[in-house]
Amino acid sequence: MPAVQETVERVRRIDVDQYRYGFETLIESDKAPKGLSEDTVRFISAKKNEPAWMLEWRLEAFRRWLTMTEPTWARVDYPKIDYQDIYYYAAPKPKKTLSSIDEIDPEILKTYEKLGIPLREVAILEGVEPPPGGAPSANRKIAVDAVFDSVSVATTFQKELKAAGVIFMPISEAIREHPELVQKYLGSVVPTSDNYFATLNSAVFSDGSFVYVPEGVRCPMELSTYFRINERNTGQFERTLIIADKGSYVSYLEGCTAPQRDENQLHAAVVELVALDDAEIKYSTVQNWYPGNSEGKGGIYNFVTKRGDCRGRNSKISWTQVETGSAITWKYPSCILRGDNSSGEFYSIAISNGFQQVDSGTKMIHLGKNTSSRIISKGIAAGKSQNTYRGLVSAHRKATGARNYTACDSLLIGDKCGAHTVPYVEAKNSSATFEHEATTSKISEDVLFYCIQRGLSQEEAVGLVVNGFVKDVLQQLPMEFAVEAQKLISISLEGSVG
């Protein structure tokens, strides 16, 4: 290409502002001593004023964690994590006791405003102030739970939700206020002994969201949590528990960002969903943790366990994820289709650029009768990244009439990246019908040429093709997230061509 100088400049420009959320908020914080021991677990539990049973639960998990070894089967490569060199708890130092949103540290409020997340519910309600970023959502209500480092700083629309009977609060509060619900469901989908990172999370999780939608209630608004890692050298371990009681419906969104730093930070979350008879949970994620710089330095290690249990008849759980951030992503949002006629869905866009490594996919475990599942995965690898889809579809002996459809498509941009597909399809029942297809290709030269000829730049053309490629999944996202996700996709791919 003749425009070498132009290309060089463009790439340089992108390097500076590619990650829009890389700023840091300067506030004082309250941290647990560095390192992990039973004392750390006790410290976190004490900070949260937890009842004795909760501390016991954590300690049991911690003791088990000590006996486990870090798994190595995923196609990711990273230096060994020193678990003693991490702060396990960091909370913004409270200036005084909070009684309303206006008393939150203005620095934190500013942070969320910069991220485009409205915490001031009144303004949004009246439509006076368009939300920052200009998303066309001014008239739609979204209740937000904002988690800053280890603690939840604000949860909006609590009153209105309460009127509908929906409980939406930080999990640390739920442990104190609704111990019967937490005790019944916490760890029932992802047991404390599940895997190395889930066990670690069980021991040291600091906060997260708790949602309970009572029988027959359709949650009146979208629920949303924004996670922000701010503090240096900290790990974030949040825990989300969502219970949809019989015949209820809830849609939940989560977003995440972190400052740009040279060191790697660990994020090991656990998300548990429980859907009882006829209930439906829709869980959407836009994951945009800091992916590291162009040399692959820094970035978040995103080792997350997400699992949904379709416990009741006719229940449904749907996962939608847009993964653009993190240095390493290692997550498999899964559905256990236990109830008869239950269904699970997984829609995913995973984009990797630079030196990012993604090993993600899903598990659909068919246990009940006439269960169905659908997997649509779109992987896009650019730069020097490695992008792996790893998924399991299994039907057990008694899962008569199980049905699965899987489509995994990968797009490669550039010749230094890799795209891999590792599906496991296990049928132990003759009435199971499973279909799996996967393709890998690059963007057709003809299509690019066509676009460029009509006046689009190379990057715009690639953006257009990629957006077409991921359309099936974007359509599954709630409106305001879809717009954000679309922008994110073009940002993450910047600098991958030219």
Place this chain on the structure above:
Amino acid sequence: MNVVVAKTGTGRALGDAFAVARDRLPGKGAISDLRRQAFEAYERMGLPHRRIEDWKYTDLRALMREVLPLAPQPDATALDRAAGTAKAQAIEGVRRLVLVDGVFAPDLSDLAGLQKGLTIRPLRDVLEAGDALSGQAFTADSSNPMIALNAALATDGVVIEVANGTVLTQPLQIVHIASAAAPGAIVTRSLLRLGRDAVATLVESYLAADGATAYQAHDALVVAIGDDARLDHVRLVEDATGAFNISSATVSLGAHAHFNTFGMTTGAHVSRYQLTVAFAGEGSKVETNGVNLINGKQHADTTLLLDHAVPHCDSREIFRAVVDDRAHSVFQGRIIVRPHAQKTDAKMMTRALLLSDEAEADNKPELEIFADDVTCGHGATTGALDENLLFYMRARGLPEKEAQALLIQAFVGEAIETIASDTLREVAIAAARRWLEARA
């Protein structure tokens, strides 16, 4: 996860057996060293188990438990029984090369009137002579314990060389016959080298003489296909239903070469066939197709690895599994496209048909792609016979079993049709039909 396994009694016994068998095994000096290294490689890992990713679905520690001591040299009665089997299952018009209990049987083989450019020798002779070829036959894959074990213990096999430009007019058949009544391990290794522009057809059959039941067959085939050469390969596993067949084939292709292979498994209690194809020259083409027809408590595993290391190569895989009763079919197919292998065109399709509620089919098609200008895809389906089609046929007066048989035949037909040679295609169709008739 690393699992440290304490050595079991049987593991120690095998070590002793190797020490004893060493003197009986052909090859001195360098070969003897290779055997020792291969055995050490096997010992480090032991029998593969489900914690090893490649053996996830075929846990030999649970299924096979131990490797038996080598089967004894066949005596006159064993050879007689084998001769009967060879005759009963003969394929018209092929040149037969027979191995009985892991030993080449010249009297049962057709060695007369070899075409110019074709040489056939028993592996034992090649190893004893310390021929340059012997090293090639022993390219052991130390990452696979079963191939390493084969290298350590192989007693005999066939070494076939087809000279440059030679077009074989007659297909070759290697017949593996288990004849001894006492259970033992039959370890064989064969080498086929095709020169530039050569064309050949190879059939491999695994059979059991009357009375041979619970033996273990471990075969390894090493194939080198030269530039512009073509090999058609058909593999039929009709072992005794109590037997084990843990085998492998390692194939390398030069430029513009063509390799068409078809495998069918109807026999053996537990079978595993691992085929590795390495593309070493540009413009080559590979078709890898297969059928598993299994019932009872059979376990059949087909594992393919297609390694696209160079640009402009095509590969196609069609695999069909028909699983009845409590049988378990496994298909693992991995396509690797290395960083410089641009313009690779690879497609893999695997389908499983479950005929019983207790049957199990596991499919693991994998893509591992490091080059961007490629077209790769795979598909996998699992399901039962279509009720509507069955109803249609039954409404027209066909009995249920017959209707099922027709549908199954059509299902596996797609893979069988890819066999290039008419004679061999008929052989495969006949084997499939025998299986269906036994079912009815």
